[in-house]
Amino acid sequence: MAGAKGLATLIRLAKWNVDEKRRALTALQAREEQILAEIHAAEVQLAEEQRLAASDATGIGAFYGAYAQAWLDRRAQRFGQLAAVREEILRARDELAEAFTELKTYEITDRERRKRAQQERDRKEQAFLDEVGLTMHRRRPTEDTEG
Template identity: 35%
Template sequence: MVSRSRMMADLDPLIRYRKHGVDEKRRVLSGLYAQAEELAKKKEAMEAEIEAETIAAEQALSAESAAYLGRYLEGARKKIRVIELSVRKLETKIMIAQEDMRNAFAEMKKIEMTQENREAQKKSEENRKEVQELDEIALDGYRRRLEEDK
């Protein structure tokens, strides 16, 4: 049978395991944020390109450039809508990953607090035993002095 003190001290490996899990979830979340940033950059680049092409077509003042511009704008706006849809899907994944990381962190903290409580309880028990032993030693010394005085 495993002693009670042995059972109480075995949370350190679990804490390390939970920390590793939190770190993994943090890395996943970081990757999702990087993807969101990349999509935002693509959208900004596409919008800047639309603006540049519109200015170029206005300066060309030809019917042909206006026709090409219309088709280009239609395709570019479609790409922007696809990017925006991807961003919305990614935002959902980010929210789920954030919640998952929060839950994992909370579980890890619960275990850490349990470990701290167990260690405090163990320390208190050790202090109590030490005081009890010192009291017994003092009491034995007192009894010996009483017997010697008789």
């Protein structure tokens, strides 16, 4: 059954591939969450800076404009990173789906191969038992000759 060993190897490799794709997807999703957390933290920080600038009577509020522009630039950069990560997540999901489909194909093929092999063993066993029964029937003395 060299084919069965080869198929078992393919299944093992396909499972490994699915696991790798899952890990990659999980890492990308963690990166997405990190970027979202950074965006949220920056928005909280901006609100705090706005509050301080509005309540400042010493003139430090004049620097708020530069801060706000830098904040907008960082925000745009983070949203760009978020969009890129989300594209990668979509690709990773597609790759995971393909890897999973490949694994399932191998597993179904293996299951069908095993089922056919069992059916063949059952057929041979039944043929053997039929032959034994027929042989025993032929060797048995007939009841007509005993009487």
